[in-house]
Amino acid sequence: MKLSNKLILVDADGVLLDWFYSFSTWMNARGHPLAKPDNYDLSIAFGLDKPTIKQYTRHFNESAWIEFLSPFRDAAHYVPKLHREHGYVFHCITSLSNDVYAANLRQRNLNNLFGPTVFEKLICLDTGEDKDE
Numbered sequence: 001m002k003l004s005n006k007l008i009l010v011d012a013d014g015v016l017l018d019w020f021y022s023f024s025t026w027m028n029a030r031g032h033p034l035a036k037p038d039n040y041d042l043s044i045a046f047g048l049d050k051p052t053i054k055q056y057t058r059h060f061n062e063s064a065w066i067e068f069l070s071p072f073r074d075a076a077h078y079v080p081k082l083h084r085e086h087g088y089v090f091h092c093i094t095s096l097s098n099d100v101y102a103a104n105l106r107q108r109n110l111n112n113l114f115g116p117t118v119f120e121k122l123i124c125l126d127t128g129e130d131k132d133e
Helices: 019-029 043-045 050-061 066-067 075-086 100-114
Strands: 007-008 089-095 119-125
Touching: 019 050, 019 066, 043 050, 050 066, 066 100, 075 089, 075 100, 089 100, 100 119
Parallel strands: 007 089, 089 119
Antiparallel strands: none
């Protein structure tokens, strides 16, 4: 496969999609309001131990909520603009889940917000997995 020289590799959550807002709303509905909203570490932010917050994160990431995340800040304006006006395509690399249905929901969310031709590739890693490689 020949890669375009107009290719942008991008993360989804906190870059394209406002994952944290939806996750916080979902957690609050389950009796876990934000304890420290300005903390990036979810276990500290929600006052739960790391294994518990990872379970909640996986459960959320594999739920229907993933199809309905809002765009993050101005991403819904600038990402399609880069694609439409400048010919860029995007490959999204996300630590969502290994669940194929969660990946389908993520793809549908991206297509609905940004358009069906913007994302040439979606790579879903397991929940919390590092994206370095």
